[in-house]
Amino acid sequence: MAITTNIPEAFPYRIGVDVGGTNTDAVIVDTTVRDRTKSIIAAQKSPTTQPSVTDGIEAAVRSVLQRSGIDRQRVASLPIGSTHFINAIAVIRLSKSFTREVPPFSDFPSELTDIMRGHCTQIDGGLQIDGSLEAPVVESQVLRECARIKGLGLKAVVVSGVFSPLDHHYHQEQTVRVMIERELPDVTIVYSSEISNIGFLERENASILNASIHHFAKRTIREFKTAMKRLGLQCSLYLTQNDGTLLDAVTAARLPIRALSSGTTNSIRGGAYLCGLYDGNASPTSIVCDIGGTTTDVNYGMSQVESIGIGGGSIIRSREGQVTVGRDSVGYEIRKRALVFGGDTMTATDVAVAQGVEAPIGDAALVRSIDRDTISEAQQFIKREYERVCDLMKSAPEPLPLILVGGGSIICPQKLDGISRIICPPHHDVANAVGAAMARISATVDIVQNISSQTISEAMLKAASMAIEKVAGSTNRNLGVSINVDEYRPIIVSDEQSGTKTWIVSPTDLEWMADGCYVLGCGGGGSPYPEMLKLQQHIPAGNELKIVDMSSLRKDASIYCRTSSPHCGEYF
Incomplete structure (x- = not known):
């Protein structure tokens, strides 16, 4: 299935913003320019402001608007990745018979539970697995809990x-x-079916987090809109979701959980865009390493994300002859506290500058006093940690490319064991903001359909139509969908001599097989998506992937089978 939208050339510009713990990045992308590097017409990295991140966002956006000189009336959208706080909430479960043995907050860290758990209860209600009624809702029970x-x-x-x-x-x-x-008009109410899909505890936990950050998100988005008016922007405001797509501001204020920790997906999309991955110019099996001021996030195909407490602002200490890096950081105060900026705290950035990294950062003369042994040991520490976390992401021992993004990327060593090459694309320091600017719209539909009265194709088309309707309702744009399940046929060829039929696998076949393996495998062994990407890259290279019936093989044929489950530890 493919969803397409035609963006008028009258609105070619997209502004992307990413708010990190240390810096707030902003970029302007001209979508009419095909060269990925040249399409970034302005970029700005500014310190994240505390306690209100809105001031930093406004300053960064104002800077790129002034530097680019674009017509502000021609900006199509402004997507933002933001931050969050938590508050105490109440949880009301609807089920007469189920789930009492596992109360809300059962798998929350105790520190979070102490802050967030205000009141929990269970009343009549709930459904069976087929959608039939378990028990009706009893109004008197609801009113009793409202009073509490x-x-x-x-x-x-x-x-x-x-x-x-x-x-x-x-x-x-x-x-x-x-x-x-009706009883509590001033209370924010979150119902779980709006937050997530089937999977009770996961859906409830996500709803709890959503409710806890709702008040702050609503206030912050209101401040964003006020800032846009001061900047003279009349475009739509979006927040990036943690699946790499966009969420309109109204929905984001109601469902802020969907924008929680969206920086990881922004870095993947931004790195892929800047490296030409969408154009087939880079390996789809690359690892993305996003180095900020406080942490480093390493991810591969979104099947898993690993974070370590090393960033450009990580504090370096030497105790009893042993050098350590992090896990604490000077964070957004790096321009005040780091040695290279005239401060009194040695950071990972100081060591990189002292080593001679080519980057216009601070005053290199201020870090010349750092001794060679400290520099060497700090870099070896960082190298070991990066090699370890990259190795965790790999599902095979072969070296993989590493796409390096983020403002703290200067601290990464030039060579890492297990990495075939390190790619540092232009504008890598603001890749997260680029990913936000180029994020796409999406919609999710979760339904159970009876195929006794309709074909699978009809059921899929119905679900697709519902998703299109959701998206169209939030964007006010005409969208088209192309889904050719009935018309599509795989390529089958026959050997003229033996008559053996061979299936020549296409990229579409691989995508559909990956989806089918994931569904039929019930998630066992992790997502097949990374392996699908590995296979797909062979087709543009001129290679053929073939599938034959086992019965057509000779009796003396050798069969090789490789199985692995790199993510089996994620499952029970």
Whole structure:
């Protein structure tokens, strides 16, 4: 399935913003320029402001607008990756019989539970696995809990029903929400089916996090909109989601959990864009390493993300002859505290500059006093940590390319064991903002359909139409969908001598097989997506992937089978 949207050339510019713990990045991308590097017409890296990140965002966006000199009326969108805080909430479960043995917050860290758990209860309601009714909602029970929540002074409530994403008839969560709104008009209410799909604890936990950051997100987005007016921008405001797509500001204020930790996907998309991955100019099996001021995030195909406490602002200490890097950092105060900027704290950036890295950072004369042994040991420490975390991401021992992005990328060694080459594209320091600018719209539909009265193709088309309707409703643009399940046929050729039929696998075949393996495998062994990418890169290189029936093989044929489960530790 492919969703397409035509962006008018009258609005060719996209502004992307990424808010990190140390810096706030902003870029302007001209979507009419084909050269990825030249399409970034302005970029700015500014210190993240505390406690209000909005000031830093406004300063960064104002800078790129002034430097580019573009017509502000021709900006199509402004996507932002933002931050969050948490508050205490109440949780109301809807189920008469199930889930009592595992109460809310069961798998939360105790520190978070102590802060966030305001009140938890379970009342009648819920559905069965087929969408039928387990028990009806009892209004008197809802009103009783409303009185308790009011007495506790809580301002956010989560309503979580068993199998609620399948509730297209009874609308239990929405019914309870209406009752609570009537009794507690000043309380924020989150119902779980709006947050996530089937998977009760995961959906409930996501809803809890959403409710806890809702107040801060709503205030922050309101401040963003005010800043846009001061900047003279009339375009749409979006937040980037943690799946690499966009969320409109109104929805983001209601569902901020979807924008939680979106920096990782921004770095993947930005790195891929700047390296020409979308154009087939780089290996799709590259690892992306995003080095900020406080941490380093390493990811590969979004199947797994690993973070380590090493960044450009990481503090370096020498104790009893042993040099350590991090895990604490000077963070957004790097321009005040780092030696290279005239401060009194040795950081990873200081060591990189002292080593002679070619980057216009501070005053190199201020770090000449760092002794060679300290520099060498600090770099060896960083090298070991990066090699270790990159090795964790790999599903095979063969070396892989590493795409390096982020403002702290100067601290990465030029060579790493297990890495075939290090790619540092132009504008790598603002890649996250580029990823935000080039993010795409999306929609998710989670339904159970009966195929006894319709074909699989019809069921898929129905789901696709529902997703298109969701997207079109949020963007006010005409979208088209092309899904050729009925018309598509794989390429089958026959050997003239033996008559053996061979399936010549196409990129579309690989995508569909990966989806099928993931569904039929029930998630066992991790996502097949990275392996699908590995196979896909052979086709543009002129190679053929073939599938034959085992019965057509000679009796003396040798069969090789390789199995691995690099992510089996993620599952129970």
